Amino acid sequence: MHSFFRDSPEFEQRKRRPYSPPKVTLAQVRSAIPKHLFEKNTAKGCFYVARDIVCAVVVYKLGWAIDPFASTFGIVSVAVKWFLWVVYWYAQGIILTGWWCMAHEAGHGTLSNQNWINHVVGFLMHTFLLTPFYAWRVSHHAHHKATMSVERDENYVPRTRKDCGLPDELAAKLSDYHEIFEDAPIYTLLRIAVMQVFGWPMYLFTNAMGSPRHPPYTNHFLPWSSIFKPQHCNYILISDAAIGAMGYVLYLWTCQVGFAYFVKLYLIPFLCVNHWIVMLTYLHHCDPTVPYFRRKQWSFLRGASSTVDRPFLGWAGRFFLHNVSHDHLSHHLFSSIPFYNQPLVTEHIKKVLKENYNYDSTNSFRALYRTFTECCFIEDDGDIVFYKNKNGKTARVLADDALDAPSLH
Incomplete structure (x- = not known):
């Protein structure tokens, strides 16, 4: 196993290999997949939903036992208590992230051929996590239709040289890049922490790291936002009403159990869910070695194949997060x-x-850390572009035939 502090062999190899778009068509890729893998099994999908719910309930019940159990350890009871609470937050955070991922699958209609099952599961699981299911579903489907398109993607759209206020490439000096992108390591870690904890609500409320074609502070909770079409209005209002109802339920529950237990049992795991969701989605689509495409060179196949599969959280990522990172490219x-x-x-x-x-x-x-510090901006022009780092350099180059290849769908 390679070092925690080193890049993987796959990443290093990809950096050394000039990028050339896929030479196959989407139809050829599809024909390589056995038809039975496309089939949905309602019983199997509902089993995974039930499993996720049981896991969360069991851990929640164990959470209530932490303080009484730790009090039996005498002089070290405080240390035991907080150690067990950290274990609870980690475990419940991952399990509830699995709920979010299951609702994501429901949003794609993969749990069942019965649409009402997908809607009920996705709506309830996302609402529990204060996510507006229908609003998210609209923007997420738009993201899938235009993945890695500079003009049309909905998520993690890179800033350009102009957006960053940088001089023209020919005139820019190293000091120009460093003035904007060179941060002290502690400050960089602080910015990463803010993104990880608050990035998801910031996206919902202000469209942070969303498509620049929307006006500033575009909001997922307003049915007249440019993200939505008129036919989405009632669904957005339903999502909003559900979030409001969930907030009221949490208020009533907090009145019963006390604010401290609200924080320990729900709020901190909820913030952990925000962290995991932002981290895994960010790493799916932001990497120094994968390209973005402008209109002339974008195709569905090129965009979808420019995502990255990662063994995120190892076995826990497969078990609880339902392969969302291990198999993101195929998704x-x-x-x-x-x-x-x-x-x-x-x-x-x-x-x-x-x-x-x-x-x-x-x-x-x-x-x-690598993506946050190396994926700084892209050029204002160019039909296939890579992120540039704080020195104005890309980690990868285009193959000689990259722009000559037809944009196959």
Whole structure:
């Protein structure tokens, strides 16, 4: 196993290999996947939902036992208590992130061929986590339709040289880049922490790191936001009403159990969910070695194949997060395939995409720091572009034939 502080062999190899878009078509990729993997099994989907709920309830019940149990340890009871609370927050945070991921699957309709099952599960699980299911569903589907498109993607759209206030590339000096992007390590870590804890609500309320084609402070809770169309209005209002109702339920529950237990049992795990969701989605789509495309060169296949699969949280990521990071590339190519079939789909896709399949086993926290500090901006022009770092350099170059290849769908 490579070091926590080093990049993976896959990442290093991808840096050295000039990028050339896939030479296959989406139809060729699809034909490589056995048809039975597209089939949805309602009983299987509901089993995973029930499993997630049972896990959360069991850990919640154990959480109530922490303080009485720790009090029996005498002089070290305080240390035991806070150690167990940290374990609870970590475990429940991951389990509830699994709830968020399950609602994400429901939003794609992969739990069942019965749409009402998908809607009920997704709506309830997201509402419990104060996520507006229908509002998120609209913007997320738009993201899937235009993944890695500079003009049309909805999430983590990179800032350009002009956005950053940088001089023209020919005139820019190293000091110009450092003036904007060079931060002390402690300050950088603080900015990462703010993004990890508050990035998700900031996106919902202000469209932070969303598409720049929307007006500043575009809001997921307002039905007239430019994210939505008139036919979405009633659904957005339903999501808003559900969030309000959930807030009231939490208020009533807090009145019964006390503010301290609200913080320990719900609020901190909720903040952990925000952290994991932002981290995994950020790492899916932001990496120094994967390209963004402008209109002339973008295609659905190119965008979807420019995401990155990662062994996020190891076995826990597979078990609780339903393969969302381990098999994200296949999910973007075929988001209607149930999550429990995605590992098999990935194996078939690898054989077709070959060097255009992106995998990175770099420790996810190392990858987070690397992406945050190296993915600074993209150029204002260019049809296939990579992030540039604080020195104005890219980690990867285009192959000679990259721009000559047809944009295959």
